[in-house]
Amino acid sequence: MSLSHAFFAVIRRDLVLALRRRSEIANPLLFFILVITLFPLGIGAQPHLLQAIAPGIIWVSALLAAMLSLDSLFRSDFDDGSLEQILLSPHPTSVLVLAKIIAHWLVTGLPLLIVAPLLAVFLGMPNHSLGILLLTLLLGTPVLSLIGAIGVALTVGLRRGGMILSLLVLPLYVPVLIFAGNAVQMAGSGLPVDAQINILIAILLMALVLAPMPTAAALKMSIN
Amino acid sequence: MFLIPDPVVRFFHRMASPPHFYAFTQRLMPWLVVIFLLLTAAGLYGGLYLAPADYQQGDSYRIIYIHVPSAWMSLFIYVVMAVAGAIGLVWRIKLAEIVAISSAPVGASFTFIALVTGSLWGKPMWGTWWVWDARLTSELILLFLYLGVIGLYGAIDDKRTASRAVAILALVGVVNIPIIHYSVEWWNTLHQGPTVTKMDKPSIHVTMLIPLLLMALSFKFYYLIAMLQRARTELLLRERNAQWVKAMILESK
Numbered sequence: 293m294s295l296s297h298a299f300f301a302v303i304r305r306d307l308v309l310a311l312r313r314r315s316e317i318a319n320p321l322l323f324f325i326l327v328i329t330l331f332p333l334g335i336g337a338q339p340h341l342l343q344a345i346a347p348g349i350i351w352v353s354a355l356l357a358a359m360l361s362l363d364s365l366f367r368s369d370f371d372d373g374s375l376e377q378i379l380l381s382p383h384p385t386s387v388l389v390l391a392k393i394i395a396h397w398l399v400t401g402l403p404l405l406i407v408a409p410l411l412a413v414f415l416g417m418p419n420h421s422l423g424i425l426l427l428t429l430l431l432g433t434p435v436l437s438l439i440g441a442i443g444v445a446l447t448v449g450l451r452r453g454g455m456i457l458s459l460l461v462l463p464l465y466v467p468v469l470i471f472a473g474n475a476v477q478m479a480g481s482g483l484p485v486d487a488q489i490n491i492l493i494a495i496l497l498m499a500l501v502l503a504p505m506p507t508a509a510a511l512k513m514s515i516n
Numbered sequence: 517m518f519l520i521p522d523p524v525v526r527f528f529h530r531m532a533s534p535p536h537f538y539a540f541t542q543r544l545m546p547w548l549v550v551i552f553l554l555l556t557a558a559g560l561y562g563g564l565y566l567a568p569a570d571y572q573q574g575d576s577y578r579i580i581y582i583h584v585p586s587a588w589m590s591l592f593i594y595v596v597m598a599v600a601g602a603i604g605l606v607w608r609i610k611l612a613e614i615v616a617i618s619s620a621p622v623g624a625s626f627t628f629i630a631l632v633t634g635s636l637w638g639k640p641m642w643g644t645w646w647v648w649d650a651r652l653t654s655e656l657i658l659l660f661l662y663l664g665v666i667g668l669y670g671a672i673d674d675k676r677t678a679s680r681a682v683a684i685l686a687l688v689g690v691v692n693i694p695i696i697h698y699s700v701e702w703w704n705t706l707h708q709g710p711t712v713t714k715m716d717k718p719s720i721h722v723t724m725l726i727p728l729l730l731m732a733l734s735f736k737f738y739y740l741i742a743m744l745q746r747a748r749t750e751l752l753l754r755e756r757n758a759q760w761v762k763a764m765i766l767e768s769k
Binding site: 442446447449450452453456459460462463464466467470506509510513514516 | 605653657660661663664667668671672677680681684685687688689691692695
């Protein structure tokens, strides 16, 4: 079996598994929508305030939803032993891990993109910044999955890894949050956002290349 | 290996053995403490008494003698931790792992001190305790990274596995170090630019600079003392079933 075969086989397997357990797709999405609904309720119906902080609300909620969905990335494979099979396979672990991360993003990250415009309209965001919001989510959420994979690989062997995972992962999410939130904010006031988008692309490419390696190393550590 | 002189190699090989490390640091400790006390006394005397007051900030600028060295140390210790962690990861040297994890609490304290002194200075000077500018935020993230390292180490029961996990995390977090270092140059924010590490000529008067450098050096020694004390305790804890620990305890009775 060639490497690309193995790569796509892992993606296909994870997608099939996710489709059989639909709650895994629905949960992060529902969480994302619920958290965003909480903000207008907590702040009160102040359209101007909501409009001003809408990019931040959407991005912070996306961050939390991505973080909560991380646990499903390796958990079931760790429990039933298929993770060990992946590590034992002749192909480089980091490539197979990348396949798992991509599948995970397709299941948990991509749906966020589909509902985000609707929620942005709820919060009264100007229409011309919707495109930038989608673009930042498209570039940013894969980074969240890639960086989160490192954290979840480090803690998958722990019984109470949930709290520690947020401590590990959230500080590393901050750059994405800063640049993405800033880009949407700027787009709202009609300013150019090329610089922020370029930096997000750079972060995404770096994460694509670099993140699978520490993830693979951490998985090897968690298994033994 | 050919580039490194033989005695140096032998020194490092011997330092990697726990009993030798333990005995050597025990003999080293009084010297480190004496040097640290001398440097601190000289630095504080120079900084608080000899150095003139700033023409703009008056006496409140003197907090830099704590703030700036702590901020330098917060970055320095993180790099040391990551390098030691990497050495432990690659060559499985037990002592490198111990040095890495023993550095984390000291580094977190220095980061905390840098943040607190900075905000104490910021209140009279900027009129606010805290601004969300690039350097302050990235330094705060550094504190969270340290806390993550400490938390992860505490969460994993097997300490050798924990050391490897911590090393991977520390290496990933290294991305933050250049961001903090260059944040004041990349983003034009409230925090001032560098005044000491300019290549041509530092924009700080020499009577203020010398105490600052003395304090920076004294903080390095403080780090060595604190880190080695932690490392020795950690070593005893991990090696509690080893022969040399038993022999040492019997000897001391």
